[in-house]
Amino acid sequence: MHARRIDSLALDNYQRAARVILANHLVTRTYPDRIALPLIRRWATELREDLAELFGYRLEVTETTARLFPVIDQLDAGKPARTVNDRLFDRRRYAYLSLALAALGRAGDQITLSELADQVAAYTGRIEGLDLSLDRAADRDAFVDAVGWLANRGALTLADGDAGGWASDPSVGEALYDIDRPVVFAIFRPPRALQHLHSVAGLLGEEAHPNGQPATADAARRVRRGLVERPVIYAEDFAPDERAVLAQERIVSEVELFTGLKAERRAEGVALIDVSGRLSDVRFPGTGTLAQVALLLVGEVADLVLDIDNPLPQRPALADPMGALVAQLDDAIPESTVFAPLADLPFSDSFDEEANPDDPDDAPEPATYPFLDYGWVGETVQALTDRYGVTFAAQWQADVPGLTTEVVALLERLRLVQVVPGAAGPEGLLILPALARYRGAVVTVRTKRTEELFVTAAETGASVATEGV
Template sequence: MHARSIDSLALDSYQRAARVMLANHLVTRTYPDRIALPLIRRWATELREDLAELFGYRLEVTETTARLFPVLDRLDAGRPARTTGERLFDRRRYAYLALSLAALGRAGDQITLSELANQVAAYTERVDGLELAPDRAADRDAFVDAVGWLAARGAVTLADGDAGGWATDPEAGEALYDIDRAVVFALFRPPRALQHLQSVTGLLGEEAGGSEMRSATAASAARKVRRALVEQPVVYADELDLTERALLGQEKLVTEVEQVTGLRAERRAEGVALIDSSGRLSDVRFPGTGTLAQVALLLAGEIADLVLDLDNPVERRLRPERPFTDLAEQLDSAIPTTTVFAPLADAVDIFGFDEESNEPEEPEIPDYPFVESSWIRDTVQMLSARYGNTFAAQWQADVPGLMAEVVSLLERLRLVELVDGGLLILPVLARYRGAIVTIRTRAETELFISATQVGEQESAASSTEKGSGNR
């Protein structure tokens, strides 16, 4: 592993390059920033070999792009695409994004927004239930969001005009884009031809899923554990099989990931989490600023106090088994079978069960504290009454929406798990107990505040917690 032999003065640069590549998977001349690609190119050889050895990932670096091809071990619904305004993509935006990539792959060096929209609209006619009507404002907004996602990554660059003007009035507004074909081709590189798949599980890596993992070597099992460390906010030991659990407990394996990423591992009996104080590997920084992050931290502290109250023990429940096949079945049900090329279609064993398996029986999953939805609702209402004047305006009048978003954030960070009737509290939430709250107030003589202070007041009460935020 090259990370061991790199000079200590240069190691930080190498680790920054590794974090950028692992966090983004695609790096261009402008995405995620203009210094990222030169940094990746400097360490291309070392990164290529280390990422392949430790994680089984493939790295391709050119003059204009760097593309990481990860190995997916499971389906994950927790990393949705987002618009430039941080709104989540819906199914229509995903469809427009895919069709826009197809159109750009056949285009020349430039294209107008209306021309691209017309091509995508023609493609939608071949898909049942999908339409792009330029005279419908909702369709235009969704299409512009998809193009904005491509523009943020450098696939297209605005040369003239304004996409917002076209979205408002396509008859009066227009936008001209330069097309970077290298980025377009780097963006869409599935491991297999989509028309040859009968199940979405065919997009998982060669080492993932089914009987292949049951016969995996120790080296591939170690790579799977390392992948979990860099891809998940926390790796719980009870989610791994016996072999992987033993590997997670090895200091050597965790240290290797620390050396490559520059992150610090926090080990507990329940599992391991990488702590990213740099903010360059985490897609969600926590604790963080903003109403949602601050209320989530406050709620985590309230939950921890409730669970740790020995005088009033909470109910405990077993964690339900939720194999990735549930999500696979939902996605597979949406595959338009008319587009599958049956003669070459890969038959994939979604469930991967082996009735004759001789694997040792897994130990029983420990029980977890359970908190009812009514308690969560009442607590968020209490926090809103106490600190509501520091919340962003949209959440001051929408406490139910605030609760839903906060719970979603905690679930994404793997601090809780949503179940029928409430939440299961996962062990890592305990690290956020005892949050200290400080409320910023404006002096009576202060008539005006700066834009920076406005942003601070729109975030929730400033809450601090010992230690760095976990991934």
């Protein structure tokens, strides 16, 4: 491991480069900023070898790009593409993005927005249920969002004109883009040909050994990948042999040395704490209404869970939360696009069911967690809004059900809770152990005095502090 041999004065610089490539996977001359690519190019050799040894990742570095090819052990619905205005991509925007990449791969050095739109519109004509009508403002806006995503990463550079003007009226506005072909080719590099897959599960990482017992090195890489890819990893996430690897101090300390982060260990699992802000895509606790309400809700939940006089019912974690996501994605795959002669067999999880056929009763009992009814969650968010709503963003003051949904989604993404689905919406929440880290929230609300005309920013708003575990 090269990180052990790097001089202590340069180690911080190396760790910063490691965090940047782990957080972004694609680095260009302008994305995520102009200093990232030179930083990674300086440590390219060391990073390439350490990433392969620790995680099984492959790193390609050129003069204009650095591209990390990770091994995906499980799907993650919590990292969607976003527009430049931080709106989530929908299915239409994802489709336009994919087709725009296909068109740019056949283009020259420059292209106008109208030309690119015409090519994408022609491609949509071959796909049932998808079209791009330049007469519809919603379609133009979605297309410009996809182009903006590419421009943000350096695949396109605006040379003249304005994409917003074109979106408002294509007959008046226009935009000309320079195409960075190395970036275009670096963005879409799936590990396998998508036309050969019957299931999205074919994009996941290495298969387990036939006897169901992965090699120690493979298990160690899976544990390290979990540490850097998930907010917190629980022992329940892993097979028994991998839990033994997680318990080894050496495995966690290697990731700490490589990233420069510190790990918090508990009996239930491990979390890397990123105070640098260069690896985490979501900061928590954080600013903004959603983060503030989430922290307030966590405090209320922790008080309820710790009330020994009124214990909450216990339920086991959902058996296979990823399986539902795989099924949803597989249902969306058009059968007409699969190249049958070379296609893989349909994905089957029968291996998991027979992982230990000789002694099926020897498997450990699944962990159980406190269960909280979703109605209580909604009532609590309403009570928090009634009490502190004056400091919330206006859109959330008027939409408490929407606020509740977004706050719960944030907590689930952080792996602090697990949503239990019901017949007509969420039935409730399973309270996961890491939530206890944020118990004891202390709220301070400062409001403007009626006799004051002007106040400083420090004298207004609401702030939430936490006490450590």
